[in-house]
């Protein structure tokens with residue numbers, strides 16, 4: 001995976017300790033699997049999860065990008081997690097609770113793109129430096145932890161975290177890396193998920209992290225250009241003459257043409 005590849009739209013966490021989920025993941029349409037060795041795995045099953053992760057990655061997930069989330073820098077399990085990645089063909093490593101570029105140091109030797117999770121108040125202020133680090137290919141919002149750290153009375157309240165969510169995306173773009181939205185915990189609330197995924201795309205996120213198979217297809221739809229967007233982009237590119245002009249009742253300039261071309265390329269319609 002290189003930064004010039006398209007960003008994954010759907011990134012599904014799969015607990016390393018859940019054999020059924022690891023099995024099921026191979027048949028899902030997620031663009032990327034994130035095999036989790038951190039919070040989804042009970043403390044007394046970390047070694048077992050590492051072994052299962054190694055076996056699953058070695059068996060392969062054809063057609064999918066695969067990342068592994070290791071434990072945070074400073075956690076006792078991290079060294080064993082990193083050792084367990086040795087010789088595995090994965091596309092990225094996800095590092096939780098990154099507060100500063102220094103936290104990336106234990107992972108640098110892997111030579112893999114790092115997706116850094118921004119999930120503490122400190123990280124909201126250092127996200128720009130983290131995104132600017134050459135080892136970082138993307139930022140992931142960790143909103144469960146952020147809500148916890150902020151002591152939000154209503155838990156995962158995106159309204160109360162709107163400044164932080166936008167700061168993550170600003171930092172990602174300032175650093176020229178991808179940005180991925182946080183997870184939606186209410187797995188049975190399809191309408192709520194669709195609304196949150198649409199909001200994430202509107203805020204500029206490239207994709208969204210997921211926790212359940214039922215979220216994969218709606219996520220791919222939310223982060224793919226719609227037919228209406230494609231038609232509008234085609235009309236804009238056809239009408240563009242360069243510089244400022246009126247098109248469909250609004251002003252367009254060259255950056256709008258560039259955005260329309262990028263959307264068409266992403267949709268395979270360039």
Ligand SMILES: CC(C)(COP(=O)(O)OP(=O)(O)OC[C@H]1O[C@@H](n2cnc3c(N)ncnc32)[C@H](O)[C@@H]1OP(=O)(O)O)[C@@H](O)C(=O)NCCC(=O)NCCSC(=O)C[C@H](O)C(=O)O
Nearest residue numbers: 013014015020021024025039040142143144145211212213
């Ligand atoms: C949330 C869950 C615990 C729900 O589990 P469960 O009720 O058992 O799910 P279902 O019975 O509906 O599952 C149906 C089938 O789908 C498979 N499944 C479920 N989840 C996954 C998955 N994530 N990947 C692949 N397959 C999955 C089940 O095995 C069933 O299969 P089958 O029986 O063969 O039909 C559970 O969904 C879950 O554990 N999700 C992931 C949780 C996780 O990884 N959490 C950590 C990441 S989230 C996070 O930490 C974000 C961030 O750090 C932050 O701070 O916000």
Ligand SMILES: [Mg+2]
Nearest residue numbers: 119142144145
């Ligand atoms: Mg977290």
